[in-house]
Amino acid sequence: xxxxxxxxxxxxxxxxxxxxxxxxxxxxxxxxxxxxxxxxxxxxxxxxxxxxxxxxxxxxxxxxxxxxxxxxxxxxxxxxxxxxxxxxxxxxxxxxxxxxxxxxxxxxxxxxxxxxxxxxxxxxxxxxxxxxxxxxxxxxxxxxxxxxxxxxxxxxxxxxxxxxxxxxxxxxxxxxxxxxxxxxxxxxxxxxxxxxxxxxxxxxxxxxxxxxxxxxxxxxxxxxxxxxxxxxxxxxxxxxxxxxxxxxxxxxxxxxxxxxxxxxxxxxxxxxxxxxxxxxxxxxxxxxxxxxxxxxxxxxxxxxxxxxxxxxxxxxxxxxxxxxxxxxxxxxxxxxxxxxxxxxxxxxxxxxxxxxxxxxx
Numbered sequence: 001x002x003x004x005x006x007x008x009x010x011x012x013x014x015x016x017x018x019x020x021x022x023x024x025x026x027x028x029x030x031x032x033x034x035x036x037x038x039x040x041x042x043x044x045x046x047x048x049x050x051x052x053x054x055x056x057x058x059x060x061x062x063x064x065x066x067x068x069x070x071x072x073x074x075x076x077x078x079x080x081x082x083x084x085x086x087x088x089x090x091x092x093x094x095x096x097x098x099x100x101x102x103x104x105x106x107x108x109x110x111x112x113x114x115x116x117x118x119x120x121x122x123x124x125x126x127x128x129x130x131x132x133x134x135x136x137x138x139x140x141x142x143x144x145x146x147x148x149x150x151x152x153x154x155x156x157x158x159x160x161x162x163x164x165x166x167x168x169x170x171x172x173x174x175x176x177x178x179x180x181x182x183x184x185x186x187x188x189x190x191x192x193x194x195x196x197x198x199x200x201x202x203x204x205x206x207x208x209x210x211x212x213x214x215x216x217x218x219x220x221x222x223x224x225x226x227x228x229x230x231x232x233x234x235x236x237x238x239x240x241x242x243x244x245x246x247x248x249x250x251x252x253x254x255x256x257x258x259x260x261x262x263x264x265x266x267x268x269x270x271x272x273x274x275x276x277x278x279x280x281x282x283x284x285x286x287x288x289x290x291x292x293x294x295x296x297x298x299x300x301x302x303x304x305x306x307x308x309x310x311x312x313x314x315x316x317x318x319x320x321x322x323x324x325x326x327x328x329x330x331x332x333x334x335x336x337x338x339x340x341x342x343x344x345x346x347x348x349x350x351x352x353x354x355x356x357x358x359x360x361x
Contacts, residue, residue, distance in 0.1 A: 004098060005048045012038065012045045044097040051090040058083045099349045104205040104280075105171035110147065110273045111162040111203055116179065118197025123156030125182045125307075126199040128330055130160050133176075135332025142166030147266055148256050161270060163206070173203045175318075175341045177304075184309035194310065198303075206269070207276035214272065220244040223260060243267045250274055305337075319344040 015038040018024050024031055061083060064076035113129050115122040137144045147161040164173070181198050189195065223238040240255035241263040252274070254267040306315045312326040314337065321340045323329070329337060 001094065001098065005044075005094065008041060009045055009048060012041045015041070040101075044094070047090060047093050047097060051087065051094060054083055054087045054090060058087065095350055096346050099346065102171065102174070104174070105168060107170045107205040108163065108165040109170050109173055109203050109205055110270060111164055111173065111176075111201070112159070113157065113162075114159045114200045115157065116198035116200055118195065120152065120154065120156055121182075121186045121195055122197040122199060123152045123158055124154075125180075125197050126160070127151070127155055127157040128182075129180060129199055129201065130157050130162075132330050132332055132334070133162070133164075133173075136334045137164050137166070139332050140166060140169075140172070142169055146256065147270060148254060163269070170203070170205045172338055172342070174205075175304075175338070175345065176201050177203045179303045180305050180307065181303055182307045182309065184307075202277075204273040204277045205280075207272040212272045212276050212279070214245075214268070214275070218246050219271075220246060221264070239263060241267050243271050245271060245275065248275065248278065316341060 015034050018034050019031065019038065024034060058080060061076045061079045065073050065080060111133060113126050113133075115126040118125070134144060143165045145163045145165075147163050149160045150158040152158060179198050179200055181196060183194050183196050185192055186195050220243070222242040222244070224240045224242065225238055239258055239260045240253065241260060242251065242253045243264075244251050250271060252267045252271045254263040254270070257263045257266065304316065304318055306317065307326060307330075308314070309326065312324050313322060314324075314326050314329055315322045316337060319341060321337070321344075323336060325333065325336070
């Protein structure tokens with residue numbers, strides 16, 4: 001591990017020197033590339049330098065323990081104990097930082113929420129999730145844009161697609177994909193019986209054109225009149241757009257904008273993200289066949305979380321984590337839940353990386 005860290009620190013120093021080079025500064029494309037690489041290495045290098053500093057302090061404190069007067073030895077021994085605990089924490093942090101990162105972690109996302117089983121109650125729950133994620137995005141300082149919305153007219157949502165932009169959006173939201181289940185008494189239930197409904201969430205990393213090339217001949221573009229509220233232009237102009245990706249059969253419709261051009265741009269954004277997800281899944285399935293163990297299959301059909309309203313309880317079934325802060329979570333306070341899941345999967349990656357290193361040793 002130390003050899004890797006020393007190599008990373010050397011690379012960091014080289015990049016710092018490059019950024020100070022006037023020739024590199026004059027080439028904005030080159031400068032941005034090196035600046036991004038430097039920023040990615042910075043957390044690891046800073047932690048490594050803290051780790052080295054603590055090791056030096058431990059050495060100095062141990063020297064005092066071996067020599068000096070008894071009172072000084074006692075103080076030095078206490079310092080050694082405190083510094084050793086700090087060293088171990090930094091060592092664990094370094095191991096996690098050395099685990100290969102998901103190349104999509106810095107990407108923006110398309111968040112799709114759809115009502116599942118449960119009729120109107122499922123649509124109301126999908127609406128709750130929609131509000132939960134937008135409030136969480138606001139708390140994070142992320143920007144979000146409504147791409148499309150199909151509502152029930154009574155506060156429920158059949159389907160909603162959001163574009164969310166900001167720092168490390170995908171890394172924070174990627175484990176939200178799956179089936180979310182709610183248990184509660186519907187307002188229309190006279191007997192007070194608890195009903196179970198579901199909604200599905202999909203978090204797709206936003207794909208740039210360089211990630212996914214779409215051949216024009218593979219896409220059929222149809223235009224049609226928009227429907228629903230929207231003023232005089234509704235049902236009079238062909239502003240709505242439907243894209244059909246012929247090789248995969250994927251269909252994307254967009255009609256939220258009055259402009260056909262804007263609807264087309266949004267539709268291609270959604271199509272590109274969905275095609276990118278298909279490619280990601282192919283890669284993940286190929287890797288999964290060769291891996292010794294898997295934590296879940298990653299399929300959207302998996303039930304990942306249950307929201308029990310009568311008991312104000314949320315349980316994440318993947319990591320057996322429970323919190324009774326249901327109201328706060330639905331108001332966008334998702335931090336505790338997301339942190340617990342992220343830490344779990346980081347530990348799994350660290351274990352896999354450690355096993356691989358031991359196997360190669």
